Amino acid sequence: MCGIVAAVSRRGGVSAQALDRSARRLQHRGPDAQRVWVDPTGRAGLGHARLSIIDLTTGDQPIANEDKRLHIVANGEFYDFERIRSELQQRGHTFSTRSDSEIALHLYEDRGAQSVHALRGEFAFAIWDQRDQVLFAARDRFGIKPLYYTVYDGSFYLASEVKAFVELGVPLEWDRETLYDIHFVTHAPDRSLFRGVYQVPPGSYLVTDGENVRVSQYWDWDFPRGDDIDTSTDPREHIERFAHEFNEAVRLRLRADVPVACYLSGGIDSCTVLGVASKLSPRPLRAYTLSFDHADYDEGDIAEAQAELSGAEFRRIDIRPEHTADHFSDALYHAERPFANAHVVAKYLLSRAVRDDGIKVVMTGEGSDEILAGYPHFRRDAVLYGSKDMAPETRQQLLAQLEQANRVSSGILMPQAGTQIESVRRTMGFVPSQLETWSQIGTGLLGVTSDEFRCAYAERDTYRQLMNTLDVERQLAGRDVVNQSLYVWAKTMLPNYILSNLGDRMEMAHSVEGRLPFLDHHLVEAVATMPVSMKINGMTEKWVLREAARPVITDTVYRRQKHPFMSPPATVQQGGKLYTMLQDTLRSSVLDGPGIYDRAKVVRMLDAIPGMDVQARNRADSLLMWMGSICLLHERLEM
Secondary structure, eight states, X not given: OEEEEEEEOTTOOOOHHHHHHHHHHTTTTOOSEEEEEEOXXXXXXXXXXXOOOSOTTTOOSSEEOTTSSEEEXXXXXXXXXXXXXXXXXXXXXXXXXXXXXXXXXXXXXXXXXXGGGGOOEEEEEEEEETTTTEEEEEEOTTOOSOOXXXXXXXXXXXXXSGGGGGGGTOOOOBOHHHHHHHTTTOOOTTBOSBTTEEEOOTTEEEEESSSOEEEEEOOOOOOOOGGGSOOOSOHHHHHHHHHHHHHHHHHHHTOOSSOEEEEOOSSHHHHHHHHHHHHHOSSOOEEEEEEESSTTXXXXXXXXXXXXXXXXXXEEEEEOHHHHHHHHHHHXXXXXXXXXXXXXXXXXXHHHHHHHTTOOEEEOOTTHHHHHTOSHHHHHHHHHHSOTTSOHHHHHHHHHHHHHHTGGGBTTTBOOTTOOOHHHHHHHSSOOHHHHHHHHHHHHHHTTBOHHHHHHTTTOOHHHHHXXXXXXXXXXXXXXXXXXXXXXXXXXXXXXXXXXXXXXXXXHTTTOEEEOGGGOHHHHHHHHTSOGGGTEETTEESHHHHHHHGGGSOHHHHHOOOOOOOOOOGGGGTTSHHXXXXXXXXXXXXXXXXXXXOHXXXXXXXXXXXXXXXXXXXXXXXXXXXXXXXHHHHHHTTO
């Protein structure tokens, strides 16, 4: 994994010095080398901050093709690259490195934009094409690797992180529409929180001459319509197919020229990764687990038992509220977006511990919930909207059991009953539970914003804006409600929080590369075609994974319901350092930075927290985190 930057200007004058400063701003992503290249005409330039994983000696970038008319900078990993490299060599291509990144360069030379279909992995890359005088850039199918762009003062800029634009002369300012939307936890897939700065959406590529920008989608989730799903296949065949595709995804991700470790929780996702990887690895793996001082959130003992079964070396990383308070601002700086829970800071500290142990590559369990409907709100949707013949009393009983079993995620993943979002209901025919929850969070947050801010967007419907970005007819209509909910989550929370705040940004803050076997597109496409009963069987989530992984996981993990990765709320320990930090921040002048909150309203909310019951304090915690994040991010990015 690395950091990349690019600049294109039709009038020339691209500065190597500015690109160098921009690449060095991303040094946390690539501490091993920073290099830049500028086209002799000054029309374009590329910068790269390298984390050496494959080809430790000859893989520095930018890399040129044989005639020096194409140059690439890449972030990420291209799996199965040896096979593709061999095929390219047979077609006459000459390689100057042994790096996996170089295959994307020669594939583009042969196939242009269609080359992205041959790539497998987590990636974002940019190629300057001197022949056509255009920059081509692409992002992986799921948005594992970030990629932002902007056009400013007549020049086009692209970077792995928004902060890199500052060194290119681009000022960072809030995009107030998206800042409004983010209070409802989501925004359109191509937007960022910063004015004039956009994301290349997951599964898309971009072509620009420096002025005109064209973004095209090359991949989507493509869930089948309900009547196209084959329900006659023996479940054992689905289990065998899942196991085969997953084992291959793990095998490919063990390929590195440095040691590979695993992040491990007490959940079935990371336990399966460790279990399968340990079977495939020629040497014992090291497993790293976060441990909290609150029984409802700590999974250390379950993880340790899994590590013992897998023959892995177990490392427990203890996280306390004072640790998350001390590093809250640092984690925000790297995330560039707000938090709903201090779990983001915990992940930041976990990655730091891994880096301090000399580890550069970890495999993680992210993506499993997104392909296998692991979160409780997917089961809530299945009960509410996917079971038309269910007796009302049975439905209410199942919902009550689900809510009782997911108390710790109430208000974050599970909504309070009764919210309707009419624009979503008209479009989808129902309102996914995730959107209900986000709407409730947004209502709470808007309650403490200024009258001016709220009135400026009184007519704005965040979820109507979101629905307008989705291909409803080709991707949602006629699909099972669970698959529809999975699709909405995949376009919103997956790239913009799970893979960012809890993935790439916290790992790369400490130069650690995360690899995600559950988001291998061959596996994802296989799971998408399976009946929903392979994902949610009765009220058991991720059923096909449980059955496929049973030989390599403990019985406790096999039988355990999904427990979302969360840190104990700051409000649990009133008077603790994290709670005190948030209270102090929101009572200070830092609150005024974004220019959107009403001090009197915020103080009333802060004063009311000690008198709330436990459930209300848990819900208030996400509001504190969200507001505190936005205010501290404004300060940390010097906006």
